[in-house]
Amino acid sequence: MNGSSAAPRGLYLITPDDPDTARLLRRVDAVLGAATWLQYRNKAAGAALRREQALALRARCAAAGVPLIVNDDLALARAVAADGVHLGEDDADPATARQALGAGALVGVSCYDDLERAARAAAAGASYLAFGAFHPTRSKITTRRADARLLRAAACWALPRVAIGGVTADNAAPLVAAGADLVAVIGAVFDAPDPPAAARALRQCFDAPAPP
Numbered sequence: 167m168n169g170s171s172a173a174p175r176g177l178y179l180i181t182p183d184d185p186d187t188a189r190l191l192r193r194v195d196a197v198l199g200a201a202t203w204l205q206y207r208n209k210a211a212g213a214a215l216r217r218e219q220a221l222a223l224r225a226r227c228a229a230a231g232v233p234l235i236v237n238d239d240l241a242l243a244r245a246v247a248a249d250g251v252h253l254g255e256d257d258a259d260p261a262t263a264r265q266a267l268g269a270g271a272l273v274g275v276s277c278y279d280d281l282e283r284a285a286r287a288a289a290a291g292a293s294y295l296a297f298g299a300f301h302p303t304r305s306k307i308t309t310r311r312a313d314a315r316l317l318r319a320a321a322c323w324a325l326p327r328v329a330i331g332g333v334t335a336d337n338a339a340p341l342v343a344a345g346a347d348l349v350a351v352i353g354a355v356f357d358a359p360d361p362p363a364a365a366r367a368l369r370q371c372f373d374a375p376a377p378p
């Protein structure tokens with residue numbers, strides 16, 4: 167696998183759109199200890215704010231030993247020396263990102279409900295494959311709904327499989343049983359009344375050994 171020697175597993179936290187950097191850092195600090203990876207995603211901020219926030223998160227993640235992945239923006243990922251980038255259908259090509267960031271980088275690709283897209287991403291050097299949305303979500307307007315059978319079928323690429331979209335501690339178990347190595351989550355953690363407890367509960371969904 168490109169990007170990491172140990173097989174990653176657990177909670178893949180994604181930041182909420184928060185224009186207040188100090189508040190964003192407080193929110194992330196409260197839950198970062200439960201995360202396997204952190205993705206910086208802010209669909210509302212301009213370039214300067216995104217750079218400020220990504221740099222601040224870079225320092226937090228380095229201190230916590232949590233890889234930082236930047237959503238959408240390959241140039242920003244490079245500029246802040248992030249550990250990787252996450253790419254969707256409107257973003258750069260994974261092969262371009264791999265070339266730009268190097269063999270050790272995490273290059274994640276959104277595959278939605280599309281196994282052919284996953285095959286192309288794997289061939290282009292993706293580090294992990296993300297599928298979704300598995301459940302209704304308030305964090306993004308989604309048009310495609312994924313089914314747990316996709317996760318089983320995607321085992322053939324031997325890359326970490328990420329499940330996203332409305333994932334909570336109450337609905338994660340079937341996704342993990344179907345082979346999700348990580349669940350990517352915004353709202354179930356950052357909008358929870360007790361975010362640290364919500365993050366711990368999601369992480370605990372991975373306490374049992376990985377399915378064969």
Ligand SMILES: Cc1ncc(COP(=O)(O)OP(=O)(O)O)c(N)n1
Binds near residue numbers: 306
């Ligand atoms: C882990 C993970 N999976 C999927 C997405 C969605 O990416 P994309 O389709 O490019 O949509 P935006 O997040 O850019 O709105 C993701 N960010 N992370």
Ligand SMILES: Cc1ncsc1CCOP(=O)(O)O
Binds near residue numbers: 306350353
């Ligand atoms: C970015 C993204 N891509 C598919 S669903 C989604 C949003 C995930 O957020 P939440 O965990 O709040 O449903």
Ligand SMILES: [Mg+2]
Binds near residue numbers: 237238253254255
């Ligand atoms: Mg994107």
